[in-house]
Amino acid sequence: QITLKESGPTLVKPTQTLTLTCTFSGFSLSTSGVGVGWIRQPPGKALEWLALIYWNDDNRYSPSLNSRLTITKATSKNQVILTMTNMDPVDTATYYCAHAVAAAGVYFDYWGQGTLVTVSS
Amino acid sequence: QSVLTQPPSVSGAPGQRVTISCTGSSSNIGAGYNVHWYQQLPGTAPKLLIYGNSIRPSGVPDRFSGSKSGPSASLAITGLQAEDEADYYCQSYDSSLSGHVVFGGGTKLTVL
Numbered sequence: 705q706i707t708l709k710e711s712g713p714t715l716v717k718p719t720q721t722l723t724l725t726c727t728f729s730g731f732s733l734s735t736s737g738v739g740v741g742w743i744r745q746p747p748g749k750a751l752e753w754l755a756l757i758y759w760n761d762d763n764r765y766s767p768s769l770n771s772r773l774t775i776t777k778a779t780s781k782n783q784v785i786l787t788m789t790n791m792d793p794v795d796t797a798t799y800y801c802a803h804a805v806a807a808a809g810v811y812f813d814y815w816g817q818g819t820l821v822t823v824s825s
Numbered sequence: 826q827s828v829l830t831q832p833p834s835v836s837g838a839p840g841q842r843v844t845i846s847c848t849g850s851s852s853n854i855g856a857g858y859n860v861h862w863y864q865q866l867p868g869t870a871p872k873l874l875i876y877g878n879s880i881r882p883s884g885v886p887d888r889f890s891g892s893k894s895g896p897s898a899s900l901a902i903t904g905l906q907a908e909d910e911a912d913y914y915c916q917s918y919d920s921s922l923s924g925h926v927v928f929g930g931g932t933k934l935t936v937l
Contacts (some may be wrong), residue, residue, distance in 0.1 A: 741926065743871075750827060750873065751863075751914050753926040767922045788879040800870055807877065809918030810926060811861040 706730035708740075708801050708816035715822050716791050722821060726784040726801030730814075733759055733779050739804035740784040741812055742775065744797040752797075756804055757784060793823045827862050829854065836935040837853035837905045845932045847898045847915030853927055855896030858918040862900045865912045865931075874913070875900065880934055902934070910936045 712724035726740055733740060741756040755775040756764045765773050774787045784801060798820045802812035830848040837843040847860060856862055860878050863871040873882055875891035878898065890901045898917075902909055917928040 714923075743928075751865075751916075751928045753928055756926060756928075764923070767925060775922050805876075807859065809858040811859070811873065811876045811916065812863075813873045813876065813882065814871070818870050821916040 706803050706814040707767065708803060708814060710799060710801050710816045710819040712799075712819060712821065714820060717825050718792055718823060722786075722788045722791050722795070724786045724788075724799055724801075724819065726786070726816060727792075728782050728784070728803065731803060732739075733757075733777050733784070735759055737806045739806060739810065740777070741804045741806075741810070742786045742799060743802060743812070744795075744799045745780070745818075746794075746797040748752050754788075754799075756788060756810065758804075758806060766783060767771050791823045794796075795821070796823045826920060827930035828927040829917060831913075831915060831929040831932045834933045834935065835904075836937055837902075838937045839905055841905045842901060842903045843905060843934065844902075845900045845913050845921065845934070846867070847900070847917075847929050848929075849896045849898075849917060852898060852921045853896075853917045854893065854898060856920055857892040858920070860891065860893050860898035861916045862889075863914045863916065865914065867911070871914065891908050905936055910934055 708728040739758040742754040798818040803814040863873040864869045878893040
């Protein structure tokens with residue numbers, strides 16, 4: 705049974721760096737074809753993909769946020785960490801991590817419950 | 826502005842059939858990348874509904890079906906039920922700019 709859970713601060717100040725941790729179980733991030741992605745959703749708005757890390761350490765980032773994002777994995781701890789620098793109120797959103805399957809592209813078959821991050825001074 | 830274009834809203838009466846379109850381009854759907862669909866019920870995380878253009882994960886009713894043609898894809902829901910009222914998102918992969926995941930802007934389905 706695959707589960708994922710996001711953790712991190714619920715409130716950050718503008719210009720600060722956000723660090724979110726995705727702790728998962730039920731799969732290994734060293735298995736070929738597997739990845740973990742981060743997706744966010746501002747209140748009342750659409751899903752926006754942020755970043756993806758694959759089993760082979762290949763990383764992909766949203767072109768519009770590439771300069772602000774870093775995704776890393778701690779395979780032995782079953783964790784994936786996302787950092788986003790220079791936070792702004794427009795970054796207020798629910799942040800999800802999800803199990804990714806690489807197959808003619810990639811899709812997300814298991815999602816965490818999400819964590820709401822508010823950016824405010 | 827989402828890379829994949831979906832209608833903002835669709836509606837239908839119980840028992841009817843509705844379709845949701847997802848239009849991409851030659852760098853994503855038109856390039857042969859698969860399209861996947863997610864259902865998001867109010868206040869919950871998205872749930873995978875269709876993957877690989879037309880494959881239903883275990884537990885997804887066969888009332889839901891997906892198709893793809895050229896640079897576009899569609900999600901069809903038959904025998905509409907009240908519990909189908911949700912937001913629906915398409916997703917694919919884009920080969921531009923080193924490759925990245927793309928989502929549609931979402932479609933709100935209202936069951937009348």
